[in-house]
Amino acid sequence: MxxxxxxxxxxxxxxxxxxxxxxxxxxxxxxxxxxxxxxxxxxxxxxxxxxxxxxxxxxxxxxxxxxxxxxxxxxxxxxxxxxxxxxxxxxxxxxxxxxxxxxxxxxxxREPASGDWLPRPGxxxxxxxxxxxxxxxxxxxxxxxxxxxxxxxxxxxxxxxxxxxxxxxxxxxxxxxxxxxxxxxxxxxxxxxxxxxxxxxxxxxxxxxxxxxxxxxxxxWPPIDAARRDASGDFGFSALTSWFEGGWQEGSAGDRVRQAAAADDSAQAQGSAAALLLADVHRLLGSSLRAETITVVWLSASGRGYNIDHLGIDARDWLRLIEDVCEERLRDVAPQYRPTEPPVRTDLRDAVLRALQEATPLLADVDISPHWDAIAGPSALAAVAEVVTDADCDLGFRLLLRLLAVAAPSLTHGQYCHFQALGRRFGYGEDHIIEGLEHLIREDRRK
Structure with a gap:
């Protein structure tokens, strides 16, 4: 049958x-x-x-x-x-x-459920x-x-x-x-x-x-490798910011980081999420970025979900707490792993900086967390640009994608396709751009 x-x-x-x-x-x-x-x-x-x-x-x-x-x-x-x-x-x-x-x-x-938008597999x-x-x-x-x-x-x-x-x-x-x-x-x-x-x-x-x-x-599973891009969606420090977006109420901030560090994608070996997050944190800690810049990046990309500035937490101390959590996770599930930082991608730095420039009009009049101690869109973009030039353009691009997801400006289909193409050059998973930005495409440009 x-x-x-x-x-x-x-x-x-x-x-x-x-x-x-x-x-x-x-x-x-x-x-x-x-x-x-x-x-x-x-x-x-x-x-x-x-x-x-x-x-x-x-x-x-x-x-x-x-x-x-x-x-x-x-x-x-x-x-x-x-x-x-x-x-x-x-x-x-x-x-x-x-x-x-x-x-x-x-x-x-079965009859299709009322309002069901998921097509049957073909x-x-x-x-x-x-x-x-x-x-x-x-x-x-x-x-x-x-x-x-x-x-x-x-x-x-x-x-x-x-x-x-x-x-x-x-x-x-x-x-x-x-x-x-x-x-x-x-x-x-x-x-x-x-x-x-x-x-x-x-x-x-x-x-x-x-x-x-x-x-x-x-x-x-092959050995954990922070240079691999097996996850279908976001990963590392940029993904961590999404865990704090909105009204999270599940335990302490440390508990929330532990959840994110243990959230291995089904395509990854156990410990990969922690290793990727740890690599990003090491990039930031080893950079010349000022603590104030890292604070703006964190608050903007998380939509002020965890206000380290109001709590008097220095941004580098926050990164060290994340580092400790990741190392604890790796000791538990991958004790043989020895953290190594992937080579810095310099070949796409100019492409990411151009993407930031193209995003400037989108965030020019946008305030992140507009109802409470807002962060101006241009200030957030400037902080991300420093991450691109002083730390890592891969992380910087992922943080740009997070800013767009948080600020939710309308995108043309061409803008969306440009971000998607750049994401493919970085080796991001197929859902990375889709989950963050697809819903921002203007309806009139989808037709």
Whole structure:
């Protein structure tokens, strides 16, 4: 049957459908029988106020209506459950068990939610199937070795990958990918960073919740490198300012910095957020910038979310507190990491200074925090310009983007595209400019 794709992240926080049932069966202690498998299936179906029944029913019917031999379905299922439940041992065999799963889940489709602006994922089935088969083949060798070493299943190692490929080709690419991920997790098969990025790209294309891929997956992360730009959005000191924007009320300022330092992107190794923040702080502390300039930069980019000037906190003391938090985080999650500052980007300094000049008219008459001890837009831009010339143009450009996000001037489509192009030259993630500035484009220029 054809699958109607959804933005599954709206409904689920993790796995769903038959792959979620496989996970429940693999994690259940004690003896498993058909009755317990059907009970667990009912719990998976009840997820999200009963929405889970839709995906479970679609998965089951994809297998039932396929021409796949029962032996292929059995092998893929045994691998996904780590040998915990064999549907072939049920009285009516694999397809009989699937029919009983389907009987209590009538086929139905979701209607678009009122006012829903998220389009349904549009990835073509053939494109998906080819991509899933490629990932299965990429892991076939280590998966086969993990099967041989396992004491939980007695399966010919090569048949696991072959069966998963057959599910992708002959039943459904979405289900095959989720079963493949389940197999990688239960057998502890390591996944390299490049393959992980491809799997996360498929996750995005399918509208899945991110944890479906990364929860429980053994990713072999490369060493932390503050020069890498893996995060999809903002990072470092500029990202920290956004954590303080508005009426934050969650604990102390130190607690807030700890949250930001621990906010690793799903594309980053643990500790990367702290390492990137620490690199920016070291740049600022090692520069010739006056404390007053750093204070203006902080207050402007955070929208006066944390008023270090009113609290009598010297800007460099504030940076040292951030430094301490980052070092504490790195000691906890990446004790082998030794901070190294990436080379200063000088090739784009003039381009950033031109961007600042182009932004001057946008902020000429703008006051940041206009209702309380306002900071004039030109003063904020002048402080950021000093960061560009005296510290780091990469950080300076990110702080310019933060100023624009805080001040919220209208942008032409051309201005937005210019910022986006410069962000790409710095290697920023695809969401960095979109999240901060896209909503500022004038409506009449979008058409």
């Amino acid at each position: 054809a699958r109607q794709r959804e933005q599954y992240g709206r409904f689920y926080e993790g796995d769903f459908g038959l792959s979620a049932l496989a996970g429940e069966l693999a994690a259940t202690a004690g003896t498993l029988d058909e009755a317990l498998s059907l009970q667990l299936a009912s719990e998976v179906a009840a997820a999200c106020e009963g929405e889970g029944a839709i995906e479970l029913g679609v998965d089951v019917r994809c297998l039932l209506h396929s021409a796949l031999p029962d032996a292929v379905i059995r092998t893929a299922w045994l691998a996904a459950t780590h040998g915990r439940f064999d549907p072939a041992e049920c009285g009516s065999g694999v397809r009989g068990w699937l029919r009983r799963l389907a009987e209590s889940r009538p086929e139905r489709r 990835i073509a089935e053939k494109e998906l199937r080819d991509a899933v088969v490629a990932e299965i083949r990429a892991s076939a060798g280590p998966l086969g070795r993990a099967v041989v070493d396992s004491d939980r299943t007695d399966l010919p190692p090569g048949e696991v990958a072959e069966s998963l490929e057959a599910v992708a080709r002959g039943a459904d690419g979405d289900l095959a990918l989720r079963l493949f991920l389940r197999v990688l997790k239960v057998y502890g098969v390591p996944v390299g960073k490049e393959q992980y990025d491809r799997l996360m790209a498929l996750d995005t294309a399918l509208g899945w919740p991110g944890p479906l891929v990364y929860d429980g997956l053994d990713v072999r």
